[in-house]
Amino acid sequence: MKNYLIVGGSKGVGEQIVQELSEKGNFCHVISRTNPTYSFNGNWYQLDALNDELPQLESLDGLVYCLGSINLKPFHRLSLDDFKSDYAINVEGAIKAFQYYLPALKKSELASVVMFSTVAVQSGMPFHASIAASKGAIEGLVKSFAAEFAPKIRVNAIAPSLIDTPLASGILRSELIKENIIAKHPLKRILNPTDVSKTACFLLSDDSNGITGQIIVQDNGLVSLSY
Numbered sequence: 001m002k003n004y005l006i007v008g009g010s011k012g013v014g015e016q017i018v019q020e021l022s023e024k025g026n027f028c029h030v031i032s033r034t035n036p037t038y039s040f041n042g043n044w045y046q047l048d049a050l051n052d053e054l055p056q057l058e059s060l061d062g063l064v065y066c067l068g069s070i071n072l073k074p075f076h077r078l079s080l081d082d083f084k085s086d087y088a089i090n091v092e093g094a095i096k097a098f099q100y101y102l103p104a105l106k107k108s109e110l111a112s113v114v115m116f117s118t119v120a121v122q123s124g125m126p127f128h129a130s131i132a133a134s135k136g137a138i139e140g141l142v143k144s145f146a147a148e149f150a151p152k153i154r155v156n157a158i159a160p161s162l163i164d165t166p167l168a169s170g171i172l173r174s175e176l177i178k179e180n181i182i183a184k185h186p187l188k189r190i191l192n193p194t195d196v197s198k199t200a201c202f203l204l205s206d207d208s209n210g211i212t213g214q215i216i217v218q219d220n221g222l223v224s225l226s227y
Helices: 012-023 080-106 129-149 175-183 193-204
Strands: 003-007 027-032 042-046 062-065 111-116 153-160 215-218
Touching: 003 012, 003 080, 012 027, 012 193, 062 080, 062 193, 080 111, 080 129, 111 129, 111 193, 129 153, 153 193, 193 215
Parallel strands: 003 027, 003 062, 027 042, 062 111, 111 153, 153 215
Antiparallel strands: none
16 A cells, blocks of 8 residues: 545546545545545545645655646736746645655655646647746656656656646536537547546556656647647
8 A cells, every 4th residue: 555645636637546546545645625525545634735734744655736727818918916826826836745745755665746737838829828837837847856856756747638627617618619629639539537647647656667757748639649
């Protein structure tokens, strides 16, 4: 049994990660502001990971930082506060969690950290300036952390296209919009939380022991293929 911490694990991709890890017999520490509506093997800590004091944990085999934002606006409508807010939740929160739990991760024989980027860093997309800037910083952190903490801690990120989660409900607000987005993907589908959670759990597992410093693009072919 291994011990994992999932920051932002009450719903969406985080929920699926916790459930899959639990089903495999692992112990999960979940940090979120809202109560998980599912059962799992572990502890739940109700707090704001950005502003509250994080719980002390003795040892960890893996950390997943799931908190993120979708703030799509034309650049002329983005305020400096928008950029600061997106940076805080996507980057500062990840830095805070990684730095705080670094001693616990170092106690593992080989720990794994998983963060999240976006395909909007890989390929320029309109209205993504704020989120792409923040996730671009995450990709830089992943490579820096992977180099600094090898061979003891592996650090990777997943860069997905749009995922059908509560966070994306404002974008996927009608069947027509969903159909138009699906049509743009070569695989003719939108990612679901399980798609991405399986990738995250692979990166946490011993099956990926040779992988670090990587940005795993998971996009149903959206930006990876000329289509």
